[in-house]
Amino acid sequence: IQHKALNEKHLKISEKFNTLTPYNMHNLKSKTSYPFGVVTGGIPSSVVQDLFEEYERIDIPILKLGAPYPFPEKLADEFMDACDKVLVIEETDTVIEYMLRDKRKTLGRLSGHVPMEGELVPEKIEIVLNKALGDCGLAPLSDSDNGLEAFDLVGGLELPIRKPTLCPGCPHRASFYSIRKALPKAIFPSDIGCYTLGSNLGVVDTVLDMGAGITMASGFWNAYIQDDVKKPIVATMGDSTFFHSGTTGLINAVYNDSRFLLVILDNHITAMTGMQPSITQGDRVDGRKGNPISLETIVKGCGVDYIKVLDPYDTKNMIQEVKDAYAHVNDPDGGIAVIISRHPCVIGFKETAIPEKIEVLVTEDCDDCGFCHLRFECPAMVRNEETEKTEINPVLCVQCGVCLQICPKDAVEKV
Structure with a gap:
């Protein structure tokens, strides 16, 4: 009964969208044929309209689909019948183009x-409009290459390509370093959060949806163990994501005796x-006070017995704790292990996140291996092209001191 009611409701909405409305509209003239038209949706609709007004191209009709679902088939067919060719400009996925029949x-x-991207x-x-118009034997919007000139100008600047990366001093970076150092051959399912940038550090292999870091870890374990393969698996998830979507997956994993290490990245903030x-x-x-919920209590309530809380800034300790936790995971009498890697976000808790500031410098022992800025990806560690040495950018450095522990050549020291 409900299914039938929903179908009827869907049909009524579709009939409304199949007429000219503020959401779905075109500017076709009655009984007029056009060699070229544009079907568009989203932000590109406004851009196309602005371009046509700027270049006074009233000869090109536009079908704007602000509500493409349910798809207005009659309206689209009417527009397609009036045009010899139709260019579809939409963002971000290909939806309208797939729905057009011809x-x-x-x-x-x-x-x-x-x-397809960008x-x-x-x-x-x-540029897209000019190319399509040219392919249809029609005059472009203008004879100038304004769009191409802009892209050529930017391309000629030879700007460095910068990947999105974690903030200077981010405790997640220290956590990821220790995890990979301890278990370099593990599978690393992760989750949705700023820590997803751990993919740059080689410690995030999968990102699906909130909570999937745990459920995929459980799935990987079961997939491997059926072939009697014990593959190390380390899942990572933020504290906020864990409260939001992690508990049910963890309970399920414990119930089914899955074996993996879960590192909860607790930075006290979303x-x-x-x-x-x-x-x-x-x-x-x-701003009002609420009742704080203990992360450790929730994890224990999910059935996990092995719980360790540590500060990721102490990388030596965390590396050992990760190894110990995996030993518990691998023990026949063990189970899932959880490490709560706890350190306040350096942006959210500027005054307290780093109680002891440590000023550092790079010594002459630096051999330009690039580990600190290419692999560890600390934004404050930059390469001086003239000296071919790494330097500390004092503007970006938060003086967390973690770099003292990660340099392979011990070329970083306190000032």
Whole structure:
């Protein structure tokens, strides 16, 4: 009964979207044929309209689909029938293009006219339109190559490619370093958070959705153990994500006797989405006090007996703790091990995250191996092209002192 009611509701919505509305509209003239038209949705709709107004191209009709689901098939067919060729410009995934029935008339990502990746900025959309118009034997928007000139200008600057990376002094970086140092051949399922950037450090192999770090770790264990293979598995998850989506997966893993190490990266805050307070701290969003929830208590309540809490800034200790935890995982009488890697976020707790500032410098022993800025990826460690040595950028350095422990050549020392 409910299914039928939903189908009827869906049909009514579809009928409304199949008429000209503020959401779905075109500017076709009655009984007029066009050699070329544009179907667009999202932000590109405004860009296309602005470009046509700027270049006074009233000869090109536009079908704007602001509500593409349920897909307005009648409206789309009406537009397609009036045009010899149609260019689809949409962001971000290919949706509208797939829904158009006459693929022989359709230009877009599938035809190679619209890039499969990258943001559709106005300059790029202008290039796309000019190419499609040219392929259809029509005049481009303009004779100038404004869009191409902009891209050539940026390309000629030879700007360095910078990957997104964790902040200077981020405790997650120290955690990832220790995990990989202790178990370099492990599988590393992870989760959604700023710690997803651990992929740069080789300690994040999978990111699916919130909570999947634990459930995929459990799945990997069961997939390998059926062939009697004990593969080391280290899952990572933030404290906020664990409270949000980790407990059910952990209970399921314990119940099914999966074996892996879970490292909960506890930085006392929900950093990625705007520095909202973590429930472990007892601070509500509106500033009022709440009742803090103990992470250790919740983990123990999920059935985990092996729980260790440590500070990741002490990398030597954490490396050993990771090895000890995996020994418990691998023990026939053991089970899932959980390490809570606890250190406040250096951005959210600027005054208290690093109580003892440690000023450091790079000595002449530096042999330009690049480990600190290429593998450890500390933004404050930069290579001086003239001296071919690493230097400390004092503007970025938060003086956490972790670099004293990770340099392979011991070329970092206190000032």
